[in-house]
Amino acid sequence: MKKYKFILSGGGTGGHIYPAISIAEKLLEVFPTSDITFVGSIGRMEMRTIPKYGYKIKGLFISGLKRKIFSISNVFLPFKIIISFLQSISIILFNKPDFVIGTGGYASFPIVFVSTFFRIPTLIQEQNSLPGIANKFLSKYVKYISVSYNKMERFFPSEKLFYTGNPVRKSITNKIDIDEAKKSLNIDNSRMVLTVLGGSLGSKKINELVSNNLDYIKSKDIVLIWQCGKSYYDLYKDQSSEDIIIYDFISDIDTVYYCSDIIIARSGALTLSELAIVEKPSILIPSPNVAEDHQYHNAKAISDLDAAICLVEEEADLLFKNKLDMLIKDEEYRRVISSNISKLASPDASIKIVDKIKNHLSYE
Numbered sequence: 269m270k271k272y273k274f275i276l277s278g279g280g281t282g283g284h285i286y287p288a289i290s291i292a293e294k295l296l297e298v299f300p301t302s303d304i305t306f307v308g309s310i311g312r313m314e315m316r317t318i319p320k321y322g323y324k325i326k327g328l329f330i331s332g333l334k335r336k337i338f339s340i341s342n343v344f345l346p347f348k349i350i351i352s353f354l355q356s357i358s359i360i361l362f363n364k365p366d367f368v369i370g371t372g373g374y375a376s377f378p379i380v381f382v383s384t385f386f387r388i389p390t391l392i393q394e395q396n397s398l399p400g401i402a403n404k405f406l407s408k409y410v411k412y413i414s415v416s417y418n419k420m421e422r423f424f425p426s427e428k429l430f431y432t433g434n435p436v437r438k439s440i441t442n443k444i445d446i447d448e449a450k451k452s453l454n455i456d457n458s459r460m461v462l463t464v465l466g467g468s469l470g471s472k473k474i475n476e477l478v479s480n481n482l483d484y485i486k487s488k489d490i491v492l493i494w495q496c497g498k499s500y501y502d503l504y505k506d507q508s509s510e511d512i513i514i515y516d517f518i519s520d521i522d523t524v525y526y527c528s529d530i531i532i533a534r535s536g537a538l539t540l541s542e543l544a545i546v547e548k549p550s551i552l553i554p555s556p557n558v559a560e561d562h563q564y565h566n567a568k569a570i571s572d573l574d575a576a577i578c579l580v581e582e583e584a585d586l587l588f589k590n591k592l593d594m595l596i597k598d599e600e601y602r603r604v605i606s607s608n609i610s611k612l613a614s615p616d617a618s619i620k621i622v623d624k625i626k627n628h629l630s631y632e
Contacts, residue, residue, distance in 0.1 A: 272299050272629065273363055277307040277379045278371030278393075279314030281467070283538040287393060288371040289321055290435035294618040298626055305363055307356070309375040326359055328352040328375045349378070356382040367625055369393065370406070377402045384409040389628055393621065395434050395537030396562040397569045399423045411628070414621050416537060416614070417569065432621055433614020434541035439522045441545055441615040449527035453493075453513070460490040460596070463528040465518075467555070470497010471534060473581050474553055475504065477588050478532075482507065484589055488596055493524055530595050530602070535567035535578075543576070544613040549602040551577045551591055553584060575608035 274295055278288035292304050308314035310327035318325040330352035356378040368383040370376035370392045383390050384406075391412040394403050399420075407413055407424045414432045421429060447457045455461060462485065466474045475496050478485070485492055492512045496504050501516035508514045518524050525531075525546040533539050535552040543550050552570065554563035564580065571578035577591050595602055 272302045272367070273365045274299075274302055274304050275307060275359070275363060275365045275368045275379065275383070276304065276371070277369070277373070277376040279308040279312050279373035279375055281313065281373070281469070281536065282317075283395060283536040284371050284373040284376070285314050285317055286437055286538055287395065287435040288369070289318070289323075290437050290618045291369060291371070291393070291621055292321075292323060293438055294435075294622040295625070298622050303363075305359075305365075307359060307375050307379045309373065312374070314373070314375075326355075328355050328378060330374045330378060352378045353382060360386055360388065366629060367391070369621075369625075370410075371395070372400070372403070377406065380406055380410065391621065391625065393432075393435070394420065394424070395541075396566055398560050398562045398565040400560055400562070412624055414617075414624070416541070416617075430620070430624060433612075433617040434537050435618040435621065436538070436541050436545060436615070437522075440525065440542055442522075443546075444523060444526040446526055449523045452523055453527055455491050455527060460488075460529045461493060461527050462490050462592075462596075463493040463495075463524055463531045465495050465531065465533040465539070466497050466500075467534045467536065467539075470495075470500045470516075471553075471555065472500070473584065474532065474534070475500050477553075477584055479504065479507070480585075481589055481592075482512075485592075486511065490529075490596070493518075493528070530592070532592075535563045535570070537562075537566055540566055540570060540576075540612075541614065541617075544609045544611075545615055547606045547610040547613075549576070549595055549605045550609070551579055551595070553579050553581060556581055570609065570612070573608055573612070575605055575612060577605070 276288045276292055278284035306318045306323050306325035308325050308327055309330050315327055330348050360382055368388055368390045370380040380390050390410040392403055392406055392410050393414040395416055397417040413424050413428045416434045450457050464478050495515045495518050498516040505514055528548055531548045531550040535554045552567040554567045567578040570576045
């Protein structure tokens with residue numbers, strides 16, 4: 269078998285990184301002798317995470333536009349973009365990849381665009397129901413576009429589209445028995461578990477909601493698993509107790525997912541894909557600080573199917589306790605929304621993407 273060379277780029281947050289890792293895992297199953305190189309953004313999460321999975325990664329000197337009226341880093345952004353494009357050209361010329369895949373993030377744009385310039389076959393994986401500016405632009409030049417929602421021809425050329433859902437790590441698709449998951453965390457099987465996930469970086473608003481409602485949560489005799497983020501851990505760690513387990517970051521998210529009865533989380537595309545696979549009832553609190561407000565559109569699309577509860581930040585202080593109380597008390601409603609979100613699961617997303625790549629390479 270020919271030794272194919274692949275470049276994957278996705279970073280900034282786990283929502284871009286882990287789909288790329290999932291695709292890489294499947295590429296190695298189909299092309300076991302392949303050479304895989306990741307491209308990320310210097311100083312970002314992917315530069316630490318990707319090597320832990322055994323892959324090599326090259327960093328680009330690129331960052332995003334800050335949303336403040338004035339930020340000194342924005343002044344240097346044009347120079348960073350130019351440098352990142354020159355670095356991308358160097359990476360392409362040195363690696364000579366057979367195929368390039370982008371899953372989003374700052375570094376994904378220059379390396380994918382440069383690849384199209386060199387006529388290297390490319391694929392972008394759009395995770396959200398409302399695409400960002402970068403992928404809308406790239407869609408004119410890439411060969412294939414993997415999407416996770418229907419009716420995406422509103423944004424992309426229809427002839428390039430194929431539906432896959434979002435790739436998730438293999439470990440999450442390997443279902444864990446709920447009783448065993450609770451036992452591994454020393455949680456009594458009879459106790460209800462509420463898990464709060466603020467994303468890989470943590471969420472100030474979600475943390476404040478939990479902190480302000482701790483007495484209420486304690487009164488319900490449930491176990492709280494609270495991932496508050498590294499930036500907030502010192503602020504909340506003293507709240508730890510036998511019934512309140514606080515993490516800065518959860519490395520074994522698979523076990524935590526399966527032991528949970530209710531999950532409160534942001535509505536990034538990867539989180540929603542994982543919630544669908546583990547079939548958990550959830551309250552989604554979209555981050556308002558993301559491009560094109562895509563988390564709100566993600567959560568709205570899910571809640572319209574009665575597959576989760578969408579709670580926007582400006583209403584959260586008023587409605588949080590009411591929504592959570594409804595889920596805690598109504599077992600039948602928890603069952604209904606769990607069933608509905610499970611219908612959206614796409615455990616074979618990586619397989620579909622790699623099959624598309626395989627078919628392309630076989631016809632070259």
